[in-house]
Amino acid sequence: MATSETSNIKRLQVRRFKPEENPKSTYLTEETGIWAWMTTVDHKKIGLMYLASILFFFFVGGTLALLLRTELLTPAQSFITADTYNQIFTLHGAIMVFFFLVPSVPAALGNFVLPLQLGCKDVAFPRVNLLSYYIYVIGAVFTLIAIFTGGVDTGWTFYTPYSATTGGNVMMMTLGVFILGFSSILTGVNFIVTIHRLRSPGQTWNKISLFLWSLYATSIIQILATPVLAITLLLLTMERALHIGIFDPALGGDPVLYQHFFWFYSHPAVYIMIVPGFGIVSEIISTFSRKHIFGYWAIALSSLAIAFIGFLVWGHHMFTAGQSSLANMVFSFLTFLVGIPTGIKIFNWVATMYKGSIDMKTPMLYIMAFLFLFMIGGFTGIMLGSLAVDIHLHDTYYVVAHFHYVMMGGMVMAFLGGLHYWWPKMFGKMYNEFWARIACVVIFIGFNLTFLPQFVMGSMGMPRRYFNYLEQFQGYHQASTYGSYILGIGFLIIAAYLLHSLLRGKKAPPNPWGSRAMEWQTSSPPSLHNYEHTPVVINGPYDYHKPMSEFQLGIEGSHNGHGEHQHTETKTVEADK
Amino acid sequence: MNRLSDFMLPPANSTFAAETDALFNFINVVSLILLIGITVTMIYFAIKYRRKSEDDTTPLITHNSKLEITWSVIPLILVMIVFGWGYNGYLTKTNAPDNAYEIRAIAKSWLWEFHYQTGHVSVNELHVPANRPVKMIISSDDVLHSFYIPEFRVKMDAVPNRYTSVWFEAIEPGEAILYCAEYCGSAHSNMLADVVIHSQEDFETWLETGDAIDDDLSPVELGEQLVQRQGCLACHSTDGSTLQGPTFQGIFGRDRLLTDGSTVTVDENYIRQSIIEPNTQVAEGFAPIMPTYAGSLNDRQIDAIIEYLKTLD
Numbered sequence A: 001m002a003t004s005e006t007s008n009i010k011r012l013q014v015r016r017f018k019p020e021e022n023p024k025s026t027y028l029t030e031e032t033g034i035w036a037w038m039t040t041v042d043h044k045k046i047g048l049m050y051l052a053s054i055l056f057f058f059f060v061g062g063t064l065a066l067l068l069r070t071e072l073l074t075p076a077q078s079f080i081t082a083d084t085y086n087q088i089f090t091l092h093g094a095i096m097v098f099f100f101l102v103p104s105v106p107a108a109l110g111n112f113v114l115p116l117q118l119g120c121k122d123v124a125f126p127r128v129n130l131l132s133y134y135i136y137v138i139g140a141v142f143t144l145i146a147i148f149t150g151g152v153d154t155g156w157t158f159y160t161p162y163s164a165t166t167g168g169n170v171m172m173m174t175l176g177v178f179i180l181g182f183s184s185i186l187t188g189v190n191f192i193v194t195i196h197r198l199r200s201p202g203q204t205w206n207k208i209s210l211f212l213w214s215l216y217a218t219s220i221i222q223i224l225a226t227p228v229l230a231i232t233l234l235l236l237t238m239e240r241a242l243h244i245g246i247f248d249p250a251l252g253g254d255p256v257l258y259q260h261f262f263w264f265y266s267h268p269a270v271y272i273m274i275v276p277g278f279g280i281v282s283e284i285i286s287t288f289s290r291k292h293i294f295g296y297w298a299i300a301l302s303s304l305a306i307a308f309i310g311f312l313v314w315g316h317h318m319f320t321a322g323q324s325s326l327a328n329m330v331f332s333f334l335t336f337l338v339g340i341p342t343g344i345k346i347f348n349w350v351a352t353m354y355k356g357s358i359d360m361k362t363p364m365l366y367i368m369a370f371l372f373l374f375m376i377g378g379f380t381g382i383m384l385g386s387l388a389v390d391i392h393l394h395d396t397y398y399v400v401a402h403f404h405y406v407m408m409g410g411m412v413m414a415f416l417g418g419l420h421y422w423w424p425k426m427f428g429k430m431y432n433e434f435w436a437r438i439a440c441v442v443i444f445i446g447f448n449l450t451f452l453p454q455f456v457m458g459s460m461g462m463p464r465r466y467f468n469y470l471e472q473f474q475g476y477h478q479a480s481t482y483g484s485y486i487l488g489i490g491f492l493i494i495a496a497y498l499l500h501s502l503l504r505g506k507k508a509p510p511n512p513w514g515s516r517a518m519e520w521q522t523s524s525p526p527s528l529h530n531y532e533h534t535p536v537v538i539n540g541p542y543d544y545h546k547p548m549s550e551f552q553l554g555i556e557g558s559h560n561g562h563g564e565h566q567h568t569e570t571k572t573v574e575a576d577k
Numbered sequence B: 001m002n003r004l005s006d007f008m009l010p011p012a013n014s015t016f017a018a019e020t021d022a023l024f025n026f027i028n029v030v031s032l033i034l035l036i037g038i039t040v041t042m043i044y045f046a047i048k049y050r051r052k053s054e055d056d057t058t059p060l061i062t063h064n065s066k067l068e069i070t071w072s073v074i075p076l077i078l079v080m081i082v083f084g085w086g087y088n089g090y091l092t093k094t095n096a097p098d099n100a101y102e103i104r105a106i107a108k109s110w111l112w113e114f115h116y117q118t119g120h121v122s123v124n125e126l127h128v129p130a131n132r133p134v135k136m137i138i139s140s141d142d143v144l145h146s147f148y149i150p151e152f153r154v155k156m157d158a159v160p161n162r163y164t165s166v167w168f169e170a171i172e173p174g175e176a177i178l179y180c181a182e183y184c185g186s187a188h189s190n191m192l193a194d195v196v197i198h199s200q201e202d203f204e205t206w207l208e209t210g211d212a213i214d215d216d217l218s219p220v221e222l223g224e225q226l227v228q229r230q231g232c233l234a235c236h237s238t239d240g241s242t243l244q245g246p247t248f249q250g251i252f253g254r255d256r257l258l259t260d261g262s263t264v265t266v267d268e269n270y271i272r273q274s275i276i277e278p279n280t281q282v283a284e285g286f287a288p289i290m291p292t293y294a295g296s297l298n299d300r301q302i303d304a305i306i307e308y309l310k311t312l313d
């Protein structure tokens, strides 16, 4: 309740609202039933629907990967044909990138957490949010149809002229990815508007979490880059369907133009796939070190810097495509520039741990794994950005290992960290800490066993997307395959204890990690409208030197549109508008 | 540290391979130092500052501009070194000396055809002299491919409707492998060629005599060799299994249903036609993907292949 108003300072009557311990009414107990879920505009439920969907696709993509690895146990054909192999690696890549990794953190975890971290009831456009989910589903249906009506064997990159001439149902697949793009754009728009418009009273730009900054940077990339992918895929479809010459040299088109278009989206897209992960790392490191994040602005602004410079480096995927030397030089130079903000983040995260009170719980364990693996991904990125060396390494297993270290070692670890971190908030249940740590270690070992040998193979000259290979590489391929089995076991353990947690898990307290971040200041799971009051923010989310009571303030007398409230002592705070 | 590169890299057999390898080493060493340094710091913090009680308090350290600048500038310097070094090495790799011996490489799904200045053509076998710069002029007849010889540290895409080029100077006579490094479909991983590096004299002799040794062979033996050398076996098996094309086993004299619905008997003319203009008569159930051998096989060689196919039943 505003008492007086000056130019940009507002006086508010606030009091402490302690989060309820065992909430009777939560978003999970309200509006239940299939129909209510399918038509829900609640960001938390939509987030969970996304979560279920991406986990489904992760499972499918992972199973395909195990098939690929099993085939590669022997140099010649083991149990599937070359054409099947080619279709499987295409699907594995496309599913993992477009259906799992891109929506993983923003659409699933982000949807759930973003309004909670802003203290609002929902995203700015709740119906658009639901729409974006259904667009995702429609895109997925198109892709499934493509798989069952001929399959696609072009690789996730759909390079022309191969994709214009090969059989199978390339059109259906590209249409699927085209449609999917809109889901990504809508999520981006929604997040940007929400962060701009729906911050709590007092929550200035320097008091929003680094997770929000990372989602903000990601949303910018999604909005600016995804339309280019859409246009490219549309042109590709037009070429295939109407024989208009754009990329196919047989029709007078230029195949290298396609690569430019594709990477103009897809390089920024690799940042769509990692920047949200950076946000999770910041949250978890600070919470489990119980310490103020080191270099808030350095981390926040480096995400934006990455988002912008990331648009200017696409040509580093085309160093051997016959580009001019000048273009190659410029792209190589800019590629190194993106490395810098990335490095800055790492240093800031490690510095945050200095003099902290570090609790090696599962989420933190994943983040340690993230830091180690992502560094390897980054350093090998520098290797690939260096022209003379990339000429040798391009399109070999070295590249395959590089991007798995960043996408799986980086983003998937961050995702798992985030999943374990927010799990109690999402479901109000704890998971088995012992098994969770075991799974993390198993995954870490399996991951390295799978992908370290690929660096060696790649350096030795083993090209990627090979169904057969020379015998000299067999040892490395076998190690890699056994590693992938260990990896698979790790994920099965996760599935088992998370299921157990859902059914039998101990009840989670509102703030099991003792975090100062805002989403922990409401009950677990939150009520339908997130908070029973209008939260007021006077501290940043990492201010561990301030008492917990200062993080649970809300406007006195506010009840967020429903319910009664009881009176306690109140105080007055000044909040920046 | 050279151990690392010896372990990871294939033998170096071109004049500029050493520079690439040195940079590869440099990046590996610097990365390893940083990786180990940061990881050890992380683990050290995790142990030293582990949570001792739930009431632990931590000092407020929000940022430190001096540190921030240090850890931006040092990596910046490092990557600029890597950039300059890499670009320099790249320039050496792109600018072929004027006196380079030119060879045309034509990529077709799924074989490599090489045309020499003497008019010789070899398939899936690249003959080059050592100690003399060789410039490859690369093109593709269909989709993208990529010309990759790890031992020379060179790679260049083969793009339809456009010429690209790459050069190298081999140091020692010997053998190496050429891979197709750009995904090109079903038999992408079979699209390899042998690189035969001759001493200069041997190379001249090879150019003069070329396939002359073939004169000693009977037609069937020659046919058998050609079928291997010309890359036919990438798509046609001799044991009855179906690859991208129909098997050669029992092919001669068989009735063949074509995609246009007609049926022909496989005879000399049909085989000849299939080699010279493969996509005018395509067997039912297969895609019109076979490259033409017009210009790379002469009449004597085609006759030999026909004789060889007759023996496969």
Ligand code: HEM
Residues within 6 Å of the ligand: A157, A270, A271, A273, A274, A316, A317, A318, A335, A336, A338, A339, A342, A377, A378, A379, A380, A381, A382, A384, A385, A386, A390, A393, A394, A395, A399, A402, A403, A406, A407, A410, A411
């Ligand atoms: C320091 C940061 C990074 C640098 C300097 C870097 C550099 C590069 C370079 C130069 C290539 C091209 C290599 C080639 O094709 O020969 C490449 C490939 C790739 N990178 Fe990175 N990268 C970095 C981080 C990332 C991140 C964060 C991701 C994703 C989350 C990523 C995903 C990929 C993917 C998917 C490819 C290969 C795409 C394909 O050919 O299918 N990279 N990277």
Ligand SMILES: [Cu+2]
Residues within 6 Å of the ligand: A266, A267, A270, A313, A314, A316, A317
């Ligand atoms: Cu890139």
Ligand SMILES: [Cu+2]
Residues within 6 Å of the ligand: B144, B145, B146, B180, B181, B182, B183, B184, B185, B188, B189, B191
């Ligand atoms: Cu290929």
